[in-house]
Amino acid sequence: xxxxxxxxxxxxxxxxxxxxxxxxxxxxxxxxxxxxxxxxxxxxxxxxxxxxxxxxxxxxxxxxxxxxxxxxxxxxxxxxxxxxxxxxxxxxxxxxxxxxxxxxxxxxxxxxxxxxxxxxxxxxxxxxxxxxxxxxxxxxxxxxxxxxxxxxxxxxxxxxxxxxxxxxxxxxxxxxxxxxxxxxxxxxxxxxxxxxxxxxxxxxxxxxxxxxxxxxxxxxxxxxxxxxxxxxxxxxxxxxxxxxxxxxxxxxxxxxxxxxxxxxxxxxxxxxxxxxxxxxxxxxxxxxxxxxxxxxxxxxxxxxxxxxxxxxxxxxxxxxxxxxxxxxxxxxxxxxxxxxxxxxxxxxxxxxxxxxxxxxxxxxxxxxxxxxxxxxxxxxxxxxxxxxxxxxxxxxxxxxxxxxxxxxxxxxxxxxxxxxxxxxxxxxxxxxxxxxxxxxxxxxxxxxxxxxxxxxxxxxxxxxxxxxxxxxxxxxxxxxxxxxxxxxxxxxxxxxxxxxxxxxxxxxxxxxxxxxxxxxxxxxxxxxxxxxxxxxxxxxxxxxxxxxxxxxxxxxxxxxxxxxxxxxxxxxxxxxxxxxxxxxxxxxxxxxxxxxxxxxxxxxxxxxxxxxxxxxxxxxxxxxxxxxxxxxxxxxxxxxxxxxxxxxxxxxxxxxxxxxxxxxxxxxxxxxxxxxxxxxxxxxxxxxxxxxxxxxxxxxxxxxxxxxxxxxxxxxxxxxxxxxxx
Numbered sequence: 001x002x003x004x005x006x007x008x009x010x011x012x013x014x015x016x017x018x019x020x021x022x023x024x025x026x027x028x029x030x031x032x033x034x035x036x037x038x039x040x041x042x043x044x045x046x047x048x049x050x051x052x053x054x055x056x057x058x059x060x061x062x063x064x065x066x067x068x069x070x071x072x073x074x075x076x077x078x079x080x081x082x083x084x085x086x087x088x089x090x091x092x093x094x095x096x097x098x099x100x101x102x103x104x105x106x107x108x109x110x111x112x113x114x115x116x117x118x119x120x121x122x123x124x125x126x127x128x129x130x131x132x133x134x135x136x137x138x139x140x141x142x143x144x145x146x147x148x149x150x151x152x153x154x155x156x157x158x159x160x161x162x163x164x165x166x167x168x169x170x171x172x173x174x175x176x177x178x179x180x181x182x183x184x185x186x187x188x189x190x191x192x193x194x195x196x197x198x199x200x201x202x203x204x205x206x207x208x209x210x211x212x213x214x215x216x217x218x219x220x221x222x223x224x225x226x227x228x229x230x231x232x233x234x235x236x237x238x239x240x241x242x243x244x245x246x247x248x249x250x251x252x253x254x255x256x257x258x259x260x261x262x263x264x265x266x267x268x269x270x271x272x273x274x275x276x277x278x279x280x281x282x283x284x285x286x287x288x289x290x291x292x293x294x295x296x297x298x299x300x301x302x303x304x305x306x307x308x309x310x311x312x313x314x315x316x317x318x319x320x321x322x323x324x325x326x327x328x329x330x331x332x333x334x335x336x337x338x339x340x341x342x343x344x345x346x347x348x349x350x351x352x353x354x355x356x357x358x359x360x361x362x363x364x365x366x367x368x369x370x371x372x373x374x375x376x377x378x379x380x381x382x383x384x385x386x387x388x389x390x391x392x393x394x395x396x397x398x399x400x401x402x403x404x405x406x407x408x409x410x411x412x413x414x415x416x417x418x419x420x421x422x423x424x425x426x427x428x429x430x431x432x433x434x435x436x437x438x439x440x441x442x443x444x445x446x447x448x449x450x451x452x453x454x455x456x457x458x459x460x461x462x463x464x465x466x467x468x469x470x471x472x473x474x475x476x477x478x479x480x481x482x483x484x485x486x487x488x489x490x491x492x493x494x495x496x497x498x499x500x501x502x503x504x505x506x507x508x509x510x511x512x513x514x515x516x517x518x519x520x521x522x523x524x525x526x527x528x529x530x531x532x533x534x535x536x537x538x539x540x541x542x543x544x545x546x547x548x549x550x551x552x553x554x555x556x557x558x559x560x561x562x563x564x565x566x567x568x569x570x571x572x573x574x575x576x577x578x579x580x581x582x583x584x585x586x587x588x589x590x591x592x593x594x595x596x597x598x599x600x601x602x603x604x605x606x607x608x609x610x611x612x613x614x615x616x617x618x619x620x621x622x623x624x625x626x627x628x629x630x631x632x633x634x635x636x637x638x639x640x641x642x643x644x645x646x647x648x649x650x651x652x653x654x655x656x657x658x659x660x661x662x663x664x665x666x667x668x669x670x671x672x673x674x675x676x677x678x679x680x681x682x683x684x685x686x687x688x689x690x691x692x693x694x695x696x697x698x699x700x701x702x703x704x705x706x707x708x709x710x711x712x713x714x715x716x717x718x719x720x721x722x723x724x725x726x
Contacts, residue, residue: 151180237266277306284322296326624659650674671712
């Protein structure tokens with residue numbers, strides 16, 4: 001009652017000050033819908049507003065105030081429970097009639113939305129609701145996007161599509177409703193967020209039906225968060241219950257308990273008994289799932305008591321089912337049996353009711369489809385009629401245009417004839433004056449022409465003489481410059497020829513010098529290799545022979561087993577070292593390379609390697625011709641380096657040295673079947689030496705290898721620079 005008196009006081013003050021301003025109706029607080037005193041105060045304010053607006057003179061602003069009073073009354077009755085809710089439909093019908101009379105499409109659409117809600121939610125008349133939605137949608141096209149209630153039309157259509165189980169269309173309608181609601185500035189920001197929350201919840205329903213559970217959970221949580229952010233307790237409680245139901249369906253009772261407890265706190269604060277009973281029944285089911293029968297029985301009994309007294313059949317069914325399971329867990333069979341019998345009775349009645357509802361839903365679906373078909377047919381007829389009207393209008397317009405153009409052409413023709421006659425008379429009089437004037441002008445012109453001709457002749461002769469003089473002087477100057485340029489060209493050609501001869505001679509000398517340097521370098525390397533081979537054979541070989549002789553002088557019979565083993569190891573090591581020294585001293589500069597060429601040197605090298613090593617080496621040198629000494633020396637050195645690497649690192653059983661001739665190139669291929677290597681890691685000193693040798697003989701090489709695939713080196717030499725005749 002206190003809210004009523006406060007509202008009346010505010011309204012009295014507004015009436016007193018009405019000369020200055022008209023009172024604005026307050027926004028409806030949805031969290032206080034169950035407060036009867038609050039709702040009655042809103043109705044009192046609405047009636048006072050209508051009485052004040054009725055006394056105002058006619059005008060656009062005052063007409064809008066009267067429409068707003070009707071809308072406000074319909075909106076308040078819409079939120080009430082019981083028979084009073086039907087008054088919302090009556091006020092909505094009055095609002096639609098007045099809005100259409102005043103040609104106010106915005107309030108007409110708002111009235112239709114209130115009627116549609118009452119028919120669809122309260123009466124369950126989906127066909128009529130669909131017809132109203134279609135009419136409202138046509139009116140929305142005439143309204144600006146900022147104030148158009150088309151978002152509400154789309155949300156209603158989404159609900160209807162959900163009934164028809166056309167989930168793709170329902171999802172599109174809800175998403176379009178969200179987009180349109182974001183553009184609308186006539187809805188208060190808080191209500192806009194709450195309406196968006198409702199659309200998000202419906203989208204979650206669609207995702208859950210489709211089995212897209214993760215997307216459904218995200219939508220439910222987002223809807224609940226929006227309700228919490230806007231501090232709307234009722235919406236937060238409803239969103240929490242829906243999220244808790246989802247957790248129960250996904251067998252996650254712990255998460256469901258958390259959101260149900262928050263919803264219960266809201267219903268308790270608002271003293272909403274049906275809301276409390278609904279949450280108690282759900283909490284009983286959750287505690288049954290986590291096997292806490294004591295808590296489940298506590299909440300279930302409270303829910304059953306409220307449901308029995310108030311006649312909440314569905315809440316009573318949920319509570320009796322969870323109590324049956326809880327009593328079974330608590331080992332109380334008598335109470336469990338009692339709850340099961342009550343649950344069975346409720347289930348049978350609800351099953352029959354559900355069947356009736358399903359049949360009603362099928363009938364509604366059929367009726368809705370019939371309305372849609374009729375609407376499509378009517379729309380097609382209207383389109384055809386509009387098309388015929390447009391065609392007839394176009395024909396009338398063309399006919400009228402043709403007649404108008406014909407009249408205009410006749411009028412223009414008459415005007416043209418009059419103008420031609422007038423112009424003819426004027427031309428004749430003008431002609432006589434012009435003939436006289438032309439005769440006078442002709443005589444004056446002849447005199448002026450004669451004077452001008454004399455001036456032109458004198459000037460032309462003068463200019464001709466000047467031009468002749470200037471042309472003569474210019475020709476003499478050009479002739480002198482041409483002679484000077486020819487002389488300079490002869491001198492420049494002589495200098496260029498002499499410089500060319502000098503550069504060619506210098507290049508020949510430089511090439512000869514390079515050849516001498518290369519030959520000297522090769523001779524020096526040959527002498528150095530021979531010297532190193534002799535030093536290895538004479539010095540180190542002699543030393544190893546002396547060590548071997550000294551070891552042979554020892555008597556192994558007087559040694560212990562360990563000493564005899566060391567003694568024989570030393571002998572073997574000295575033999576191997578002596579053989580290695582002989583191998584190195586010979587390979588540093590074999591006689592075959594200098595006398596018989598690369599082919600014979602490599603043949604002997606492969607023969608010696610196959611005698612002393614475990615790896616089998618093969619040589620194919622049929623296509624190898626004689627090369628110049630530098631090329632043969634460097635290729636031999638490369639083979640020595642690669643064979644050494646194969647013996648030390650490759651773990652191979654076979655190796656090949658091949659020579660192939662391709663057009664103007666000679667290829668040397670060295671490959672093995674060993675462990676391979678990574679070409680990117682080929683940075684050792686031996687490979688640097690190989691690169692340097694290939695640069696010296698103007699060749700190039702490639703490496704192909706991989707783990708467990710062996711290694712292949714391909715050396716490519718151009719014939720024109722490195723080959724000689726065999």
